[in-house]
Amino acid sequence: xxxxxxxxxxxxPRYNEVERxxxxxxxxxxxxxxxxxxxxxxxxxxxxxxxxxxxxxxHKVVLKNxxxxxxxxxxxxxxxxxxxPxxxxxxxxxPxxxxxxxxxPxxxxxxxxxxxxxxxxxxxxxxxxxTDMAKLEECVRSVQMDGLLWGASKLVPVGYGIKxxxxxxxxxxxxxxxxxxxxxxxxxxxxxxxxxxxxxxKI
Numbered sequence: 001x002x003x004x005x006x007x008x009x010x011x012x013p014r015y016n017e018v019e020r021x022x023x024x025x026x027x028x029x030x031x032x033x034x035x036x037x038x039x040x041x042x043x044x045x046x047x048x049x050x051x052x053x054x055x056x057x058x059h060k061v062v063l064k065n066x067x068x069x070x071x072x073x074x075x076x077x078x079x080x081x082x083x084x085p086x087x088x089x090x091x092x093x094x095p096x097x098x099x100x101x102x103x104x105p106x107x108x109x110x111x112x113x114x115x116x117x118x119x120x121x122x123x124x125x126x127x128x129x130x131t132d133m134a135k136l137e138e139c140v141r142s143v144q145m146d147g148l149l150w151g152a153s154k155l156v157p158v159g160y161g162i163k164x165x166x167x168x169x170x171x172x173x174x175x176x177x178x179x180x181x182x183x184x185x186x187x188x189x190x191x192x193x194x195x196x197x198x199x200x201x202k203i
Contacts, residue, residue, distance in 0.1 A: 070119050071203050074149045074170045116173040121166065121199035124185060124192055129161035131191055137165055139188040147175030166198065 126136055133155055141150050153167035171181070182195045 067119060067201060067203050070151070070170050071117060073151075074117065077149050117170060117203040118173055119168065119170050119199075119201045119203055120178065120181075120197060121168050122181075122185075123156075123196045123198045124165040124167065125158070125194045125196075126162065126164070126191060127193045129163075133163060133165060136188070136191040137167070139191055140165065140167060140185055143181070143184045145176055145180075145184075147172030148181070170203065 122140075124136065124140055126133065137153060149170045151168035151170065153165060155163040156166050158164050169181075178197060178200075185195045186192050
């Protein structure tokens with residue numbers, strides 16, 4: 001009996017030590033896992049910030065290319081509206097004479113010859129949902145003046161079944177003013193309630 005009690009009193013500290021280590025071991029992996037998760041969250045946040053920065057850079061590049069394209073489209077439209085005079089075509093000399101008497105090539109107009117230009121996005125609002133929007137757009141595009149080129153358009157819902165016409169254009173600043181453009185469009189009072197400038201960018 002005494003021997004049994006002595007063995008039990010000797011083993012008890014070992015049991016306590018083993019039990020303590022087991023508890024510490026159970027807490028250890030959980031702490032390591034939490035540290036791993038925290039490191040993973042930091043890496044994810046860093047990658048998201050990097051992607052946002054790349055997205056902003058790409059947006060600026062796209063906007064710059066879009067502006068350049070609008071300027072080229074305007075120049076192409078101006079060239080298409082300026083054919084060579086018929087008298088020049090009728091009196092053109094023979095090829096040999098051209099080679100002998102041709103003067104120095106004329107200077108090609110540079111980009112600055114068009115003056116300052118702007119890309120404008122207009123919101124044209126009708127009176128109600130019964131307004132013929134196709135006719136309204138036709139009226140808007142019928143406004144023609146030197147230095148004005150109409151672009152793409154779309155209908156945008158504004159509520160209660162009413163849609164507004166959103167249409168873009170490129171203008172030469174020294175030839176076409178926004179006030180004059182709005183005034184010309186609002187003359188179609190049977191269709192147009194108001195005209196607002198939604199966006200304006202210098203080219």
